[in-house]
Amino acid sequence: MLRIAVQSKGRLFEETMALLQEADIKISTSKRILLVQSSNFPIEVLFLRDDDIPQSVAGGVADLGIVGENEFVERKEDAEVIKRLGFSKCRLSLAIPKDVDYPGLSWFEGRKIATSYPGILKDFMDRNGIHSDIHVITGSVEIAPGISLADAIFDIVSSGSTLVSNSLKEVEVVMKSEALLIGNKNMSEEKKEILNELLFRIEAVKAAEDKKYVLMNAPTERLKEIIEVLPGMKSPTVMPLAQEGWSSVHTVLDEKRFWEIIGKLKALGAEGILVLPIEKMIL
Numbered sequence: 001m002l003r004i005a006v007q008s009k010g011r012l013f014e015e016t017m018a019l020l021q022e023a024d025i026k027i028s029t030s031k032r033i034l035l036v037q038s039s040n041f042p043i044e045v046l047f048l049r050d051d052d053i054p055q056s057v058a059g060g061v062a063d064l065g066i067v068g069e070n071e072f073v074e075r076k077e078d079a080e081v082i083k084r085l086g087f088s089k090c091r092l093s094l095a096i097p098k099d100v101d102y103p104g105l106s107w108f109e110g111r112k113i114a115t116s117y118p119g120i121l122k123d124f125m126d127r128n129g130i131h132s133d134i135h136v137i138t139g140s141v142e143i144a145p146g147i148s149l150a151d152a153i154f155d156i157v158s159s160g161s162t163l164v165s166n167s168l169k170e171v172e173v174v175m176k177s178e179a180l181l182i183g184n185k186n187m188s189e190e191k192k193e194i195l196n197e198l199l200f201r202i203e204a205v206k207a208a209e210d211k212k213y214v215l216m217n218a219p220t221e222r223l224k225e226i227i228e229v230l231p232g233m234k235s236p237t238v239m240p241l242a243q244e245g246w247s248s249v250h251t252v253l254d255e256k257r258f259w260e261i262i263g264k265l266k267a268l269g270a271e272g273i274l275v276l277p278i279e280k281m282i283l
């Protein structure tokens with residue numbers, strides 16, 4: 001049985017549970033139970049604070065973990081990055097009061113910076129030859145300059161609205177982050193086999209993300225032009241309709257290019273276009 005450490009609540013929790021669910025791994029969650037076995041897959045889920053996930057994976061308390069890259073890099077624990085998961089995207093940035101002129105990194109020389117990521121910040125400042133005074137706080141970092149606790153902050157930014165609400169401006173992006181699947185470096189062969197099955201399922205879920213299955217009726221005489229417009233996995237499926245001169249065309253479309261392609265298909269005479277979600281895709 002594999003043990004995976006995931007965040008018990010917070011920004012990573014929902015998407016982590018959704019990923020396991022889409023991979024058809026059933027986990028019943030209840031606030032008080034911190035170790036739960038799946039009823040249909042050889043895995044158990046250990047619910048932890050995200051701060052503790054890198055260490056539990058490096059030390060072998062858990063075999064796998066899902067954690068933000070920011071937290072993983074900060075902790076400097078010896079575990080392996082198995083897969084970048086593409087959710088909980090954010091960045092770690094330096095921000096200063098919005099009315100202060102910013103001449104460049106030298107501004108931070110001798111300044112006090114509040115952060116929950118002292119390791120990443122110190123490495124960045126050392127690389128750039130800047131000496132600053134790093135003040136560690138575990139939450140509500142953005143408030144620090146407003147209450148004269150620090151001159152600047154170094155924290156997570158996503159939409160930037162927390163910075164705006166606290167009259168701060170982002171001046172340097174130090175790293176980008178997303179959720180990672182990390183693993184213990186000494187997993188047994190049996191555990192690696194279960195991990196491979198898990199990865200196979202995760203990849204099928206990820207491949208289907210942002211993809212749609214599209215069916216349409218098309219005039220047979222325009223099929224050649226219609227097929228040229230469609231990217232598809234290999235080539236579209238084409239079947240004759242009962243009505244003479246018409247065909248049914250089935251294909252997979254990328255959501256990003258969806259409207260552009262649909263527009264072209266309509267112009268070529270396609271009609272009765274149906275768009276269906278795809279649950280999984282095995283490439």
Ligand SMILES: Nc1ncnc2c1ncn2[C@@H]1O[C@H](COP(=O)(O)OP(=O)(O)OP(=O)(O)O)[C@@H](O)[C@H]1O
Nearest residue numbers: 007010011012049050051068071088089090156158
């Ligand atoms: N605004 C955001 N947008 C996108 N991702 C974010 C955002 N804030 C945080 N994250 C990502 O989600 C992770 C968890 O964030 P969260 O705020 O839940 O952490 P936490 O308060 O430290 O939780 P815990 O109680 O588990 O210690 C962060 O380490 C980061 O990778």
Ligand SMILES: O=P(O)(O)OC[C@H]1O[C@H](OP(=O)(O)OP(=O)(O)O)[C@H](O)[C@@H]1O
Nearest residue numbers: 011139140156157158159160161162163
């Ligand atoms: O750029 P934004 O979109 O505003 O997001 C950034 C904020 O999001 C996170 O906090 P969160 O809302 O998770 O609350 P927390 O401080 O309790 O972790 C993070 O610590 C920032 O404060």
Ligand SMILES: [Mg+2]
Nearest residue numbers: 049050051052
């Ligand atoms: Mg935390």
